[in-house]
Amino acid sequence: MNIVLRAKVVVCLLAGFVATGALHCVAQSGAQGASPPAAQAPAREVWQREFDRICSRTQEAMSFSEEELASLVQRCDALAPQIEKLDETRRKVYLGRLHMCRGLYAYVLESKRNQKK
Amino acid sequence: MVLAAVLLMTGMMLAQIYLPPAPPPPAQYGRVILDSHAVRSPGPVVFDHWLHRSKFTCRLCHVDIGFAMTANSTGITQESIRQGYHCGTCHDGKRVVEGNVVFAACQSDQPGPACDRCHAEGKRGVRKYDYNSYTAKLPKTAHGVDWMLAEERGLIRPADELAGFAPAKPKMPVRGDFGITTGLNWVHPVLFSHEKHAVWNGCELCHPEIFATAKKSEVQYSMFSNLEGHHCGACHLKVAFPLNSCAMCHPRAPLWAQQ
Numbered sequence: 001m002n003i004v005l006r007a008k009v010v011v012c013l014l015a016g017f018v019a020t021g022a023l024h025c026v027a028q029s030g031a032q033g034a035s036p037p038a039a040q041a042p043a044r045e046v047w048q049r050e051f052d053r054i055c056s057r058t059q060e061a062m063s064f065s066e067e068e069l070a071s072l073v074q075r076c077d078a079l080a081p082q083i084e085k086l087d088e089t090r091r092k093v094y095l096g097r098l099h100m101c102r103g104l105y106a107y108v109l110e111s112k113r114n115q116k117k
Numbered sequence: 118m119v120l121a122a123v124l125l126m127t128g129m130m131l132a133q134i135y136l137p138p139a140p141p142p143p144a145q146y147g148r149v150i151l152d153s154h155a156v157r158s159p160g161p162v163v164f165d166h167w168l169h170r171s172k173f174t175c176r177l178c179h180v181d182i183g184f185a186m187t188a189n190s191t192g193i194t195q196e197s198i199r200q201g202y203h204c205g206t207c208h209d210g211k212r213v214v215e216g217n218v219v220f221a222a223c224q225s226d227q228p229g230p231a232c233d234r235c236h237a238e239g240k241r242g243v244r245k246y247d248y249n250s251y252t253a254k255l256p257k258t259a260h261g262v263d264w265m266l267a268e269e270r271g272l273i274r275p276a277d278e279l280a281g282f283a284p285a286k287p288k289m290p291v292r293g294d295f296g297i298t299t300g301l302n303w304v305h306p307v308l309f310s311h312e313k314h315a316v317w318n319g320c321e322l323c324h325p326e327i328f329a330t331a332k333k334s335e336v337q338y339s340m341f342s343n344l345e346g347h348h349c350g351a352c353h354l355k356v357a358f359p360l361n362s363c364a365m366c367h368p369r370a371p372l373w374a375q376q
Contacts, residue, residue: 059289111331
């Protein structure tokens with residue numbers, strides 16, 4: 001086997017190796033897409049990301065300063081009009097939750113202010 | 118003599134008023150009948166808390182998913198379920214809970230046998246789970262399953278998150294338990310487990326809706342208000358262990374006996 005032929009064989013083997021790897025990657029990504037919905041992260045809208053940022057912090061409410069709590073209450077108030085524009089179901093679900101988040105932050109804020117008195 | 122009789126009668130009447138009504142049998146305790154009154158509804162839904170509370174915290178359903186604390190006030194519709202909200206948050210035929218795919222609810226436009234699994238009011242033999250067999254291995258009190266003990270023993274592990282639905286929350290710092298002294302020295306003080314309540318309910322399920330004020334001295338409640346479904350009675354009259362389980366909240370001796 002001459003050198004040119006050997007080189008062609010090596011190139012073919014390398015190309016085959018790369019192609020197999022690429023196909024494997026494609027198959028992997030396809031498998032991930034078919035996994036349960038919990039693993040899929042649907043694109044969240046702007047209002048929803050703000051909602052998540054606000055309402056995912058209720059467990060820590062007691063550790064926030066008065067300024068942080070007041071800011072969270074304000075953000076709740078600013079977000080409410082955006083949620084009111086949604087369809088009926090999402091409006092019901094998310095306004096209810098926002099109401100609870102706001103209520104808690106206002107409650108803790110009041111509690112902290114009372115402690116100072 | 119007459120005075121003594123009047124005093125005795127008054128005492129008995131007060132005792133009667135304070136006594137909570139006998140709860141329904143454990144299998145029916147926490148049962149909620151949901152009736153949308155929709156023309157094409159296959160009948161009212163029978164929702165048993167004992168099944169779902171063994172798998173999920175109260176907070177997950179009543180805060181994240183948005184189920185109201187009183188029946189028929191959430192506004193659940195077939196459409197909202199199909200959109201993936203309310204029951205449809207889990208019952209979408211895709212979500213896996215404890216290794217099982219949760220069946221999809223409300224997919225058919227025509228009432229039929231598939232609907233009866235939830236729309237079970239007045240129908241026999243349509244429910245998949247039976248209270249006695251489902252709770253056979255769980256610890257019991259006189260009023261049904263002791264859920265706190267079941268959790269402590271690792272027999273149940275209620276989930277507090279639904280992946281993909283609500284963002285993960287940081288673990289809550291442990292809140293201290295505290296005692297609540299009563300206005301009458303013959304009443305046993307309450308030992309309130311803030312930690313236990315917070316783990317199951319989060320903060321916002323109780324504050325400020327059920328316990329509205331942040332000033333301790335301003336929180337005025339009694340067995341009367343509890344029996345009307347307010348304060349502790351918001352849960353402990355309908356779903357959480359019933360108010361008849363006196364020692365669960367009043368474990369200590371009354372003040373006059375602690376001397």
